[in-house]
Amino acid sequence: MTATAYGRPGTATGTGPPRSDGPAKAAGTAPYAYEYRVADPAYVAPVQATVARGRVLEVDAAEAEAVEGVIAVLTHAGAPGLDTGAELSGLQRVAELAVLQSGEVSYRGQVVAAVVAETFEAAWHAAALVTVRYEQWPHDAGFSDQRADAVAPEEDHRQGEVESAAPAEVVVEQTYATAMQHNNPMEPHTTVARFEGGELFLYESTQGSYEVRRTVAALLGMEPERVHVVAPYVGGGFGSKGPLHAPTVLAVLAAVALPGRWVKLALTRRQMFALVGYRSPTIQRVRLSAGADGRLSGVDVVATVQSSHVADFVEEAAGPAKSMYAAPNRRMGHRVVRLDAAVPTWMRAPGECPGMFGPEVAMDELAWACGLDPIEVRLRNEPERDPHTGKPFSSRNLAACLREGARRFGWADRAPEPGGRVENGWRVGMGVAASAYPVVPPPGDSWARIRYEGEGVYAVSLAAADIGTGAWTALAQVAADALGVPLERVRVRLGDSSLPEASLAGGSTGLMSWGSTIHAAAEEFRRGHGERPEPGAEATGHLPANPAQDDYAMYAYGAQFAEVRVHAATGEVRVPRLLGVFAAGRIVNARTARSQFTGGMTMGLSMALHEESVVDARFGHVVNGDFAEYHIAANADVEDVQAHWIDEEDPLVNPLGAKGIGEIGIVGTAAAVANAAYHATGVRVRSLPVRLDDFIGA
Amino acid sequence: MDADISLTVDGQSHDLRVDTRTTLLDALREHLHITSPKKGCDHGQCGSCTVLLSGRRVVSCLVLAVAAEGAEVTTAAGLGRDGRPHRVQQALVEHDGLQCGYCTPGQVCSAVGVLDEAAAGWPSAVTPPGAGGDGGPALTAAEIRERMSGNLCRCGAYAGIVAAVEEAARPAGEAPAAPAPRGGGR
Numbered sequence: 098m099t100a101t102a103y104g105r106p107g108t109a110t111g112t113g114p115p116r117s118d119g120p121a122k123a124a125g126t127a128p129y130a131y132e133y134r135v136a137d138p139a140y141v142a143p144v145q146a147t148v149a150r151g152r153v154l155e156v157d158a159a160e161a162e163a164v165e166g167v168i169a170v171l172t173h174a175g176a177p178g179l180d181t182g183a184e185l186s187g188l189q190r191v192a193e194l195a196v197l198q199s200g201e202v203s204y205r206g207q208v209v210a211a212v213v214a215e216t217f218e219a220a221w222h223a224a225a226l227v228t229v230r231y232e233q234w235p236h237d238a239g240f241s242d243q244r245a246d247a248v249a250p251e252e253d254h255r256q257g258e259v260e261s262a263a264p265a266e267v268v269v270e271q272t273y274a275t276a277m278q279h280n281n282p283m284e285p286h287t288t289v290a291r292f293e294g295g296e297l298f299l300y301e302s303t304q305g306s307y308e309v310r311r312t313v314a315a316l317l318g319m320e321p322e323r324v325h326v327v328a329p330y331v332g333g334g335f336g337s338k339g340p341l342h343a344p345t346v347l348a349v350l351a352a353v354a355l356p357g358r359w360v361k362l363a364l365t366r367r368q369m370f371a372l373v374g375y376r377s378p379t380i381q382r383v384r385l386s387a388g389a390d391g392r393l394s395g396v397d398v399v400a401t402v403q404s405s406h407v408a409d410f411v412e413e414a415a416g417p418a419k420s421m422y423a424a425p426n427r428r429m430g431h432r433v434v435r436l437d438a439a440v441p442t443w444m445r446a447p448g449e450c451p452g453m454f455g456p457e458v459a460m461d462e463l464a465w466a467c468g469l470d471p472i473e474v475r476l477r478n479e480p481e482r483d484p485h486t487g488k489p490f491s492s493r494n495l496a497a498c499l500r501e502g503a504r505r506f507g508w509a510d511r512a513p514e515p516g517g518r519v520e521n522g523w524r525v526g527m528g529v530a531a532s533a534y535p536v537v538p539p540p541g542d543s544w545a546r547i548r549y550e551g552e553g554v555y556a557v558s559l560a561a562a563d564i565g566t567g568a569w570t571a572l573a574q575v576a577a578d579a580l581g582v583p584l585e586r587v588r589v590r591l592g593d594s595s596l597p598e599a600s601l602a603g604g605s606t607g608l609m610s611w612g613s614t615i616h617a618a619a620e621e622f623r624r625g626h627g628e629r630p631e632p633g634a635e636a637t638g639h640l641p642a643n644p645a646q647d648d649y650a651m652y653a654y655g656a657q658f659a660e661v662r663v664h665a666a667t668g669e670v671r672v673p674r675l676l677g678v679f680a681a682g683r684i685v686n687a688r689t690a691r692s693q694f695t696g697g698m699t700m701g702l703s704m705a706l707h708e709e710s711v712v713d714a715r716f717g718h719v720v721n722g723d724f725a726e727y728h729i730a731a732n733a734d735v736e737d738v739q740a741h742w743i744d745e746e747d748p749l750v751n752p753l754g755a756k757g758i759g760e761i762g763i764v765g766t767a768a769a770v771a772n773a774a775y776h777a778t779g780v781r782v783r784s785l786p787v788r789l790d791d792f793i794g795a
Numbered sequence: 796m797d798a799d800i801s802l803t804v805d806g807q808s809h810d811l812r813v814d815t816r817t818t819l820l821d822a823l824r825e826h827l828h829i830t831s832p833k834k835g836c837d838h839g840q841c842g843s844c845t846v847l848l849s850g851r852r853v854v855s856c857l858v859l860a861v862a863a864e865g866a867e868v869t870t871a872a873g874l875g876r877d878g879r880p881h882r883v884q885q886a887l888v889e890h891d892g893l894q895c896g897y898c899t900p901g902q903v904c905s906a907v908g909v910l911d912e913a914a915a916g917w918p919s920a921v922t923p924p925g926a927g928g929d930g931g932p933a934l935t936a937a938e939i940r941e942r943m944s945g946n947l948c949r950c951g952a953y954a955g956i957v958a959a960v961e962e963a964a965r966p967a968g969e970a971p972a973a974p975a976p977r978g979g980g981r
Contacts, residue, residue: 125830
């Protein structure tokens with residue numbers, strides 16, 4: 098690796114120290130939101146709508162209120178008011194957060210009441226005794242791409258003439274589908290709240306304590322400084338703990354209704370299938386036109402996605418095709434179906450993750466149609482510049498990832514034809530797909546404070562959230578290198594709104610934005626205090642603007658390879674090998690970065706083979722809302738998963754030269770698995786998850 | 796209805812009064828403020844609440860506290876000795892078999908259970924009864940994956956978890972037969 102400020106041999110960065118929060122997490126002593134010991138808490142249990150659309154006529158709480166230990170039953174008639182006209186950040190949907198502000202029901206599972214009680218058991222028992230009468234209205238919860246009422250949320254992106262282009266020698270025109278998914282972090286969404294003396298205190302499972310502060314303050318009409326949010330350890334989020342959702346607001350309402358009392362709300366797993374968002378299902382119509390040599394003349398991607406009548410959230414599944422491959426004639430567009438359903442949300446690599454499934458399977462189909470190696474067909478369509486904007490790439494090493502992955506995976510050893518290899522009753526195949534994830538501007542601003550504590554020790558503080566990414570460790574490495582001190586001399590404080598503001602953990606921007614901010618703070622510190630600071634010396638740094646941001650297209654890339662075995666008799670699908678090679682700029686901590694990549698790939702495998710939230714449109718709810726029926730990959734589903742990366746120098750992306758790595762690992766995995774399943778069996782599966790019945794009799 | 800029970804948790808005895816509906820998990824977390832076991836689903840589907848109950852791994856959300864009267868409970872917080880973490884915990888940190896950490900205490904207790912069960916010769920779907928030889932089934936990667944599948948990890952740290960349990964299962968000083976590649980930079 099080239100000698101630079103980040104990654105010098107012998108310095109902390111790049112050497113991969115174990116995660117600093119590891120020992121406490123392995124012992125279970127790192128406190129998550131629910132686990133702070135608060136005096137005499139009350140427990141909140143939501144009551145959810147059993148109709149998908151309508152109006153609450155009556156909440157009969159008499160039986161619930163008679164339960165010993167019940168303190169209050171909150172309904173829309175008596176709940177504290179919120180400013181539903183509040184200006185919130187662009188990440189928030191105020192209509193989703195207007196909890197108990199009216200009797201109108203907009204989706205099944207919506208919060209229509211809540212019980213607050215002295216004990217957990219009493220709260221949940223009483224919640225089951227609340228009887229709600231509704232005026233039920235007709236609802237519409239059926240997602241399909243055959244609806245006349247689908248709307249285009251913006252003008253389609255067009256170049257050339259994709260419809261009327263000259264007839265191509267080879268055309269792949271197919272429809273691909275990805276399933277509705279739920280984020281399902283292992284730690285349920287949790288809020289522990291107390292309102293006293295005009296101040297609101299929150300222990301919250303969130304990806305951004307300042308985002309919570311500002312949003313809650315705006316809804317309550319409070320000064321943001323009077324809302325205090327503590328979230329140093331977060332048990333995963335994968336997007337669903339980015340924007341706020343109704344349960345946080347419900348707990349806050351309970352706290353406001355019971356001033357001076359701590360209230361606790363942790364969702365059940367089932368409630369997480371109704372109340373904290375989901376990844377929209379997508380139906381992608383993809384048309385690739387090419388010459389017999391595999392060179393694309395046209396790329397047409399129209400993705401139909403689900404949104405909500407409550408508020409819009411568009412899963413931008415047609416987005417990634419805009420910048421992926423060169424072609425003179427292109428169209429990318431979205432069609433949105435608004436339903437009587439909860440609002441979708443971010444889930445790991447929103448847009449990119451589902452949006453690379455259709456096009457990357459289509460590229461595989463194109464390769465087979467042209468008689469080309471699927472790697473070669475991608476190499477032949479590498480763009481010189483970003484096809485979307487015409488800007489140069491700050492760096493684009495997809496080709497290097499494909500070649501390096503092919504070498505490591507043994508790609509050359511694959512059978513020449515689909516279905517050409519059978520071992521002990523298993524049909525064996527290999528597949529490849531590309532990954533890409535943009536370097537996006539961070540969702541918010543950041544500052545960091547560095548203070549010299551004396552005796553060689555520096556404290557670095559900012560309100561960033563480590564949701565499992567390894568930020569605790571990597572940020573300490575960045576600070577150590579920026580200050581020129583050993584890693585063990587740096588103390589990091591994160592996840593608390595009393596610290597300098599930091600952007601939300603989202604868009605794979607954490608290390609880039611917070612690390613660049615710490616880098617700036619270290620420069621300020623050295624400028625102000627020199628090499629021999631006095632104890633107590635402090636400096637604050639601000640996230641530097643990137644002068645190259647508007648002049649370059651900035652992306653991380655990857656190539657994912659899968660070996661798939663499909664049982665010839667039963668159709669059972671196994672994935673004995675997954676291998677990814679990524680080009681994501683500088684890797685700050687090899688150990689934790691590898692886990693980010695392989696963790697994303699593992700979630701991608703889960704998407705490929707297991708995950709599907711099944712909606713019963715007659716009632717409007719997810720019917721398989723728990724881990725017994727919504728399957729996520731278990732240990733035995735995951736065999737050899739490897740992530741590698743190539744050395745990539747990209748000084749244009751930020752002072753660290755680092756691109757985001759939290760999401761790219763899940764982009765492309767499902768396509769690689771489906772492509773490998775085709776190679777194994779000759780059966781092309783275009784709808785996720787890939788199931789064993791796709792192969793029965795085929 | 797309440798009941799008085801006593802529990803020994805991580806070597807400390809406790810007397811407490813619980814609602815008879817209270818689970819062992821909630822007794823630990825809400826009453827004793829021992830929050831090492833986590834609540835991930837409350838349905839016995841995720842394994843985050845795994846503890847050792849009289850030495851055997853159980854999902855504590857499916858045990859009523861009153862049914863655990865007099866029992867010895869060991870959580871991940873109580874596995875270390877003399878201020879040092881258990882070798883499973885050390886190996887998990889070394890192999891980065893954790894990310895958000897929420898499932899981790901359950902993974903730790905489950906892994907300790909796996910080591911004991913394998914040593915006692917318990918079969919699994921991977922190694923049928925009697926096929927494991929005298930010392931019980933060898934804890935190969937496939938065995939570990941099978942036996943650890945009751946503990947879900949949404950971050951997808953399974954590769955590291957398996958490597959860690961393999962290391963913890965190995966007699967001290969013995970080198971791995973073939974190191975499992977997990978990738979890395981060039």
